[in-house]
Amino acid sequence: MAAELPGPDPKSLWKDQEQEAESMTLERIHFLVRRYDGRVRFSIAAMAVILVLVGLLGGQAWIKAHDTVMRVWAILFVFGEVAVCVLAYRIVFPQRDPAEPAGAYLRRRLQIRLGYAEGRWLMVIAPLAPFMLLSVYVDLTRRPGPLGARLASLGVFVAALLIAGLRSRRRIPKLKAQITELDGLLGG
């Protein structure tokens, strides 16, 4: 596929670019990999600290619980947080083939983004839903004070979910168009 374009040849223009000043030596690569691995270890350690705190809070709630509802509340809190951490870990550190064909890789990434734009991100916090519903029930039936104040936190949470959902949905048409085009190019 030789260049057939007369005048300034884009391929020559492209290939004749000056080299980057910083050279990528093996030592540099090893340093960068160590730094990346250090960040991963830090993230895992941070997640472990969060889980320990969740365990402590859950344990304290269990000890203080004076009836079945509050004990269930403590259990749902711990299990919900652990599940959210596991899901978040799988999103932050996905298993993937680094040498997947570039078009297929791009399509998969766009499909994931489309899924999140369509509301799949709710799945990440879904394990906390039973805990949150029970929290609302506890707030409504046991907390003193006017009804408005008891519902305020729920209102803020629902409003935040709606805003986040509406913002992400704006990306849907563009993502769908890109995926459709890629499907045509991939011959699928």
Place this chain on the structure above:
Amino acid sequence: MPKGRSEQDRRYLEAATDFGPALDRLARGYEADPDLRRDLRQEIHTELWRSLARFDRRCSLRTWVYRVAHNTAASHVLKQKGRRDLVGVEELDAVAADDDGPERTLIDRDARQRLLDMIQTLKPADRQLTLLYLEDLDAAAMAEVTGLSTGAIAVKIHRIKAALAARFNPGGDDGR
């Protein structure tokens, strides 16, 4: 040093020697900002080194290197917040027509910068093909790197050549 790691290092050095300059150009095609480009370049090389621990000869080293590099760069582009709207190679003319007023300075830049500007405007899939075309890969090699059908690649290359001709040789053959 473990034997597996020295083999990985050897493969990386081979890849970096053969394709290092192409990877530098690829990073330029994906990122205009010098600092972000430096990060992207480091990320591409790091990903390449890590991936070579799993190099299974299912494809040539060249295909492997380009796949890893384009995948890393595509993730980089998709992660960018507030990026300008990217277009397909078919829509490049419309973008050029909008480049008046302050943006008119684009035309006064040197040809290489105009080429970079054009590439950085493209959607990831079109950018992949344009960069591979400029690196002189043939349609079969592009199909191996991208997984796209050779028919679709032929059509895209035709449009890429036309777009390049329109920008760098407006009065001449447009490659059609």
